[in-house]
Amino acid sequence: MNAPLPPNTDIARSMLRLGQQARTAARALARASTAAKNRALIATGEAIDAARERLATANAKDIAYAQANHQDAAFIDRLKLTPKVIDSMIEGLKQVAELPDPVGEITDMKRRPSSIQVGKMRVPLGVIGIIYESRPNVTIDAAALCLKSGNATVLRGGSEAFHSNLLLAQCVQQGLAAAGLPAHAVQMIETTDRAAVGALIRATEHVDVIIPRGGKSLIERISAEATVPVIKHLDGICHTFIDASADIDMAVTVCDNAKTQRYSPCNAMETLLVHAEIAPRVLPRLAGVYLAKGVELRVCAATRSVLAAAGIHTVKDATEEDWRTEYLAPILSIRTVESLDAAIDHIETYGSHHTDAIITNDHAHAMRFVREVDSASVMINASTRFADGFEFGLGAEIGISTNKLHARGPVGLEGLTSQKWLVLGQGEIRG
Amino acid sequence: MNAPLPPNTDIARSMLRLGQQARTAARALARASTAAKNRALIATGEAIDAARERLATANAKDIAYAQANHQDAAFIDRLKLTPKVIDSMIEGLKQVAELPDPVGEITDMKRRPSSIQVGKMRVPLGVIGIIYESRPNVTIDAAALCLKSGNATVLRGGSEAFHSNLLLAQCVQQGLAAAGLPAHAVQMIETTDRAAVGALIRATEHVDVIIPRGGKSLIERISAEATVPVIKHLDGICHTFIDASADIDMAVTVCDNAKTQRYSPCNAMETLLVHAEIAPRVLPRLAGVYLAKGVELRVCAATRSVLAAAGIHTVKDATEEDWRTEYLAPILSIRTVESLDAAIDHIETYGSHHTDAIITNDHAHAMRFVREVDSASVMINASTRFADGFEFGLGAEIGISTNKLHARGPVGLEGLTSQKWLVLGQGEIRG
Numbered sequence: 095m096n097a098p099l100p101p102n103t104d105i106a107r108s109m110l111r112l113g114q115q116a117r118t119a120a121r122a123l124a125r126a127s128t129a130a131k132n133r134a135l136i137a138t139g140e141a142i143d144a145a146r147e148r149l150a151t152a153n154a155k156d157i158a159y160a161q162a163n164h165q166d167a168a169f170i171d172r173l174k175l176t177p178k179v180i181d182s183m184i185e186g187l188k189q190v191a192e193l194p195d196p197v198g199e200i201t202d203m204k205r206r207p208s209s210i211q212v213g214k215m216r217v218p219l220g221v222i223g224i225i226y227e228s229r230p231n232v233t234i235d236a237a238a239l240c241l242k243s244g245n246a247t248v249l250r251g252g253s254e255a256f257h258s259n260l261l262l263a264q265c266v267q268q269g270l271a272a273a274g275l276p277a278h279a280v281q282m283i284e285t286t287d288r289a290a291v292g293a294l295i296r297a298t299e300h301v302d303v304i305i306p307r308g309g310k311s312l313i314e315r316i317s318a319e320a321t322v323p324v325i326k327h328l329d330g331i332c333h334t335f336i337d338a339s340a341d342i343d344m345a346v347t348v349c350d351n352a353k354t355q356r357y358s359p360c361n362a363m364e365t366l367l368v369h370a371e372i373a374p375r376v377l378p379r380l381a382g383v384y385l386a387k388g389v390e391l392r393v394c395a396a397t398r399s400v401l402a403a404a405g406i407h408t409v410k411d412a413t414e415e416d417w418r419t420e421y422l423a424p425i426l427s428i429r430t431v432e433s434l435d436a437a438i439d440h441i442e443t444y445g446s447h448h449t450d451a452i453i454t455n456d457h458a459h460a461m462r463f464v465r466e467v468d469s470a471s472v473m474i475n476a477s478t479r480f481a482d483g484f485e486f487g488l489g490a491e492i493g494i495s496t497n498k499l500h501a502r503g504p505v506g507l508e509g510l511t512s513q514k515w516l517v518l519g520q521g522e523i524r525g
Numbered sequence: 526m527n528a529p530l531p532p533n534t535d536i537a538r539s540m541l542r543l544g545q546q547a548r549t550a551a552r553a554l555a556r557a558s559t560a561a562k563n564r565a566l567i568a569t570g571e572a573i574d575a576a577r578e579r580l581a582t583a584n585a586k587d588i589a590y591a592q593a594n595h596q597d598a599a600f601i602d603r604l605k606l607t608p609k610v611i612d613s614m615i616e617g618l619k620q621v622a623e624l625p626d627p628v629g630e631i632t633d634m635k636r637r638p639s640s641i642q643v644g645k646m647r648v649p650l651g652v653i654g655i656i657y658e659s660r661p662n663v664t665i666d667a668a669a670l671c672l673k674s675g676n677a678t679v680l681r682g683g684s685e686a687f688h689s690n691l692l693l694a695q696c697v698q699q700g701l702a703a704a705g706l707p708a709h710a711v712q713m714i715e716t717t718d719r720a721a722v723g724a725l726i727r728a729t730e731h732v733d734v735i736i737p738r739g740g741k742s743l744i745e746r747i748s749a750e751a752t753v754p755v756i757k758h759l760d761g762i763c764h765t766f767i768d769a770s771a772d773i774d775m776a777v778t779v780c781d782n783a784k785t786q787r788y789s790p791c792n793a794m795e796t797l798l799v800h801a802e803i804a805p806r807v808l809p810r811l812a813g814v815y816l817a818k819g820v821e822l823r824v825c826a827a828t829r830s831v832l833a834a835a836g837i838h839t840v841k842d843a844t845e846e847d848w849r850t851e852y853l854a855p856i857l858s859i860r861t862v863e864s865l866d867a868a869i870d871h872i873e874t875y876g877s878h879h880t881d882a883i884i885t886n887d888h889a890h891a892m893r894f895v896r897e898v899d900s901a902s903v904m905i906n907a908s909t910r911f912a913d914g915f916e917f918g919l920g921a922e923i924g925i926s927t928n929k930l931h932a933r934g935p936v937g938l939e940g941l942t943s944q945k946w947l948v949l950g951q952g953e954i955r956g
Contacts, residue, residue: 476950
């Protein structure tokens, strides 16, 4: 995936063909009716349901391979297509079929002085490349959202899920066929050669956007090499700032939830900032909650003194590195700050522009926080864990973007479309 | 501008400092009041007005240098800061000051089942890098739009306009100072070393978007090398399709305007497509109009026969290359097609996804055309020349984008902002 691929290799040729097929299919898909796209989604679910036994066999092959390669238990777990995972894929397809079709929406049609009417029409992006790691259910999730939003998809799954992914892609092909949609609307890259990824992320003529789903190193590598635009999600170093005027019960409840409801999601809180004025009243209570749940606390000197004064000593010293770390684990860094400005400074210096919240009763502080913190989601008096496509009402989510351009934060069907300008005239000319 | 810059050179260090200064200034600008931003715009105009004599001297130096380098008359013309150009820069600053401030708009706030309220807040993108060629007025246009939309700007003008640009940037600095805004909100790269551009377009930590303004080769070079997202405009191969049901008078008027009102803009028509059924009635009239205005016609065989039957022989044969060419000149390629599908196929095969129009009275055809032609602006019964920020009601335009992500078509103040998610809670937690 380093240098551009020489144009005459087999992989370059097969990627070119795949890109051309995707572009042609994208045109058909862009004009497909909502009914046909929904039919394809439901029929894909039916095909998956009918393929349960073959899926078990294919998945067992992948798991045996992963075990032989000494992958850890968490890896194997993500790879497993249990009956429950298959049920939820089929259910997911039904849910996507029920979502409103974003394509074709016409908005803001306004009459101009020239007498033309100008507005916007929502259309698919075209061809979307999805590069993901070992979870085979991403094959179905991603294909379903791209299909519903009228886009052709090129999928490149992790080599460890090769057999599972291939069979799932065949189920999608059956679904497309049942709805009379072109088979190339969803294509799987069948080689595990990394050069194929390199070709995909530079195929600006045939691919409109790349969405990588996986670990940070995958996403960094792709961002560095891609010439196709990438909708990406890097770190989720999320903060909550407890302001001096915060309701203490609310602060404890929300900060407990933001950290401990689940540790691994990207929208879990990683750093707690507390205004010095309220720290003696809120920190000992919160530390008690966290320590009781086994959360390791890494604290600044001021926080350490506040906790020590309350008889709490089982904390570690935070290092500079802690403020920049997304733990995704039962570890929380805590810093006591002297002001709202110091809190915002900390977030802008160390944060990842993902999701940040303030707990406050001060209206001016609340407004300054949401205006000045430059993150994809900013919250007043709520848990950072709400930063999620379902919670935000998108119906489904292809991922969370920390980009500023195009889709920011949770990305649903709308994030897979663009708006073009529509002009309705009666023969107007420019003077 | 090829390989990434080694990190220890003087240029790398000065670009890093400039990037950090821009990022800090961007935070101040994002929270600046509309009044302060407007004050800075007006004061910049006043500074330019007061600097007319020094501008003339600086500009004369640039022109002498360009002449010594044997630049052509058109180049010198673009470089010239005449009193009229200066008046229009000052007028432009006033107009941008009068535009509504896009920053802070809150929309779509909806209550979710969890009881949080979720919506969107419009915010500046952050730091915008503008890379442009010899027109010094771009310094002011670009700085004004970025400033009004709350973004910090890093400007890199063409080396031929070096002295003019530097002085104009100083006028902007005076304007910023008069409004109490940070001087680093608008910075000019003062070296003409190309390595500085290479550093700017890869400074993902300090620059949020690059907008190149200039010739195609500049834009292609920047797109190929940039890791910062680029809002770009490549070709403008714009088509008009005269459908079988078109009103002939309207077709003639609109197609005349689309080609001949001005030849050089990117939204001028370059290829005319005509339905075979209407060709004998519309083509001879249109050819007469074009030939009378000195427009060279490059036509397909079917068009040649239609015109020959009407006694018109002064045309050339179009080659495959013609369909892919943006002439920006009094040359038009014409193709007669058998159907709407053939017209759409032609546009999708040869077009540049900029602006395309249909002239028709058939509602179903009109709807298919605007749905299926994948261009930034699609038009029914209007001249492609309307694809313009002012004509579309944006008030001003930083450029036209042929990107699909983020801003598509004419880009105004809104295109220089993004929307983040805003969550208003009362202590809600995720269950």
